[in-house]
Amino acid sequence: MSDQPTSKEDHPTGEGFIPHLAVDAVIFGFHDKQLKVLLMQYSKTGLYALPGGFIRQNENLNDAAKRVASERTGLTDIFLEQFHVFGDLARHDPTPFASFMAANGTEPDADHWLLQRFISVGYFALVDFTKVTPTPDKIFDSCGWYHLNALPPLIQDHTAIVNKALDSLRIMLDDKLIGFNLLPEDFTMGDLQSLYETILGKSLLRPAFQRKMLGLGILERVAKKYSGGAHKAPYLYRFVYK
Amino acid sequence: MSDQPTSKEDHPTGEGFIPHLAVDAVIFGFHDKQLKVLLMQYSKTGLYALPGGFIRQNENLNDAAKRVASERTGLTDIFLEQFHVFGDLARHDPTPFASFMAANGTEPDADHWLLQRFISVGYFALVDFTKVTPTPDKIFDSCGWYHLNALPPLIQDHTAIVNKALDSLRIMLDDKLIGFNLLPEDFTMGDLQSLYETILGKSLLRPAFQRKMLGLGILERVAKKYSGGAHKAPYLYRFVYK
DNA sequence: TGACTATTGTATCATTATGTTACAATAATA
């Protein structure tokens, strides 16, 4: 997507980027009945933030979000979904970035581009967190997974962004399920149900769930069967792309 | 909301506005079983566009959208809903604005701020078009209502924006109904059904519609009854805000 | 090898929601 360096410090003037506009990515990680979010941390201040970035002058907005998500996860083919734009003045809080810079020994001008007001387009993604290599950028020097129900305090309005993303994910789950590549090629109905239960945060009844999923018309049953447990072998399914 | 002039030409350099970022408002007008959209036209070129505008440096994004919608309709209290951000490079097409300026005798520089790439946040609103005074701005010198199923060709990707807005409106109708103030304070179930049928573009069965609406829990029946037609008088309802 | 265990696939029934038809009630009109 790009041959240029992308971290923020490479562009101290913000040149080449659209000013005042950012993307923030809420990257949900799922595995083994756990739902986590990828967060960035700046160790010197202990502040946490969502992975984010800026939009190049000659870059599609969606590609900018994809770039941000790919750089932080090492994954290509991330399915990203735009869900909301956060554009209130009240969200503007330059203190975190000022702290980062101060801790790096550079006292920024008051009108430094990073300290200005940003309007942020929120994207969410859902990935298998065991397949991810969390990769920090040059501002946030660490990067890792945090349980959704035990998030640390986040800078600015990032907690609200996470919550809104989760709401959107839950609403869109049926429609976007096929886009998230977080189950193996072949999976059981139990795998799928675990995914749903984890994301929705509640348990579901098995027969009704099976009926509903098959009713979506996006699953095909694979002939061979799974082997491993001391019980009847479940069928394997895969998504059918029409 | 503002005491400054807001039309585009008052700011030939774009000063005071966030560059490269715009809002476009899809203002649906409903009345008497008709659904229309408010469009701007520049008479000298015949080009049509959605009402749009820019975001002030010190203005909430939502307020910018509200300002645009208010200035074009003369209405305050417009319920606006953000629905999508349009950020592809492919949507960039400076020719309409270049035409406007050329027709006004000013040959713009190639790097004029209005000719640059814009990312646009889409909002939709739903109003009673009989209560609106369509008000042109200084670029688009006329402004009026067009039937949804007979739209003229629009500049850039504005047709796609209208279609996406309509999709979103239909999906959100149940949830956002109470916010659109396009029925009188007291209205009949028939009025409400007409509204739904017009927006959804299909007819609905009366008993099921009544059941569903009452089931939403946002209607209360008013004691008094309507008078006028040669038939049984319908009950009047109003929205109940909880 | 055969009883045991855990889990699966699905049948069955219950409940709720939705689609459809029917009809009595009634406000204005003539």
Add this chain to the structure above:
DNA sequence: TATTATTGTAACATAATGATACAATAGTCA
């Protein structure tokens, strides 16, 4: 006072969803 058009709602049919039950079976282990 009969007529007309429309409303409110009952009644039934169908579909969707919630919940229980149970047979099927892949491994485990006596």
